[in-house]
Amino acid sequence: NAGVTQTPKFQVLKxxxxxxxxxxxxxxxxxxxxxxxxxxxxxxxIYYSASEGTTDKGEVPNGYNVSRLNKREFSLRLESAAPSxxxxxxxxxxxxxxxxxxxxxxxSGTRLTVV
Amino acid sequence: GDSVTQxxxxxxxxxxxxxxxxxxxxxxxxxxxxxxxQYPGEGLQLLLxxxxxxxxxxxxxFEATYRKETTSFHLEKGSVQVxxxxxxxxxxxxxxxxxxxxxxSGTRLSIRx
Numbered sequence: 001n002a003g004v005t006q007t008p009k010f011q012v013l014k015x016x017x018x019x020x021x022x023x024x025x026x027x028x029x030x031x032x033x034x035x036x037x038x039x040x041x042x043x044x045x046i047y048y049s050a051s052e053g054t055t056d057k058g059e060v061p062n063g064y065n066v067s068r069l070n071k072r073e074f075s076l077r078l079e080s081a082a083p084s085x086x087x088x089x090x091x092x093x094x095x096x097x098x099x100x101x102x103x104x105x106x107x108s109g110t111r112l113t114v115v
Numbered sequence: 116g117d118s119v120t121q122x123x124x125x126x127x128x129x130x131x132x133x134x135x136x137x138x139x140x141x142x143x144x145x146x147x148x149x150x151x152x153q154y155p156g157e158g159l160q161l162l163l164x165x166x167x168x169x170x171x172x173x174x175x176x177f178e179a180t181y182r183k184e185t186t187s188f189h190l191e192k193g194s195v196q197v198x199x200x201x202x203x204x205x206x207x208x209x210x211x212x213x214x215x216x217x218x219x220s221g222t223r224l225s226i227r228x
Contacts, residue, residue: 102164
């Protein structure tokens with residue numbers, strides 16, 4: 001089925017460990033996004049990529065890095081995990097921009113726990 | 116900056132009751148507005164959208180009208196079902212090339228049989 005695929009679905013890390021969350025979309029969308037979801041705080045944008053080859057910081061980028069590997073793939077890396085990064089992470093993609101933004105397609109999420 | 120404010124939950128209703136979830140926004144331009152729904156253990160799904168003033172988005176019996184004068188986009192449904200139990204997010208999209216979407220904090224809805 002067409003959509004956004006995230007891996008892994010669950011992960012437990014120890015403080016200080018690193019890991020990369022993977023995201024791939026097969027809808028030929030230009031823009032891709034990483035959000036984190038915490039209880040009572042909705043979704044907060046970590047990084048986004050408006051097009052292949054570009055990345056920009058969102059609302060909460062500290063402690064994260066991203067790579068737009070190609071048009072399909074957009075990865076999120078935690079270099080030295082901290083308990084404050086315990087969250088559910090969502091990747092999303094969108095086709096249009098401005099008034100032609102038809103909304104995001106979301107992946108099913110990665111539940112990350114840092115102990 | 117742009118922001119979205121929606122009513123706090125949880126909201127608990129009986130089946131077949133009328134639903135309203137309030138949403139207001141602050142934006143410098145004329146954003147597109149969205150409602151997303153998140154079922155337990157899943158990602159967010161687009162429920163409906165509106166791109167300009169007075170547009171009405173609708174889907175699965177849910178409706179919301181883009182009210183520029185009151186900067187609101189309230190979600191309504193005439194008769195809710197148990198299967199509508201979920202978390203609902205109001206959101207807006209700016210007009211930058213990246214079209215980042217800003218989400219409200221979400222409203223949890225529970226429907227009693």
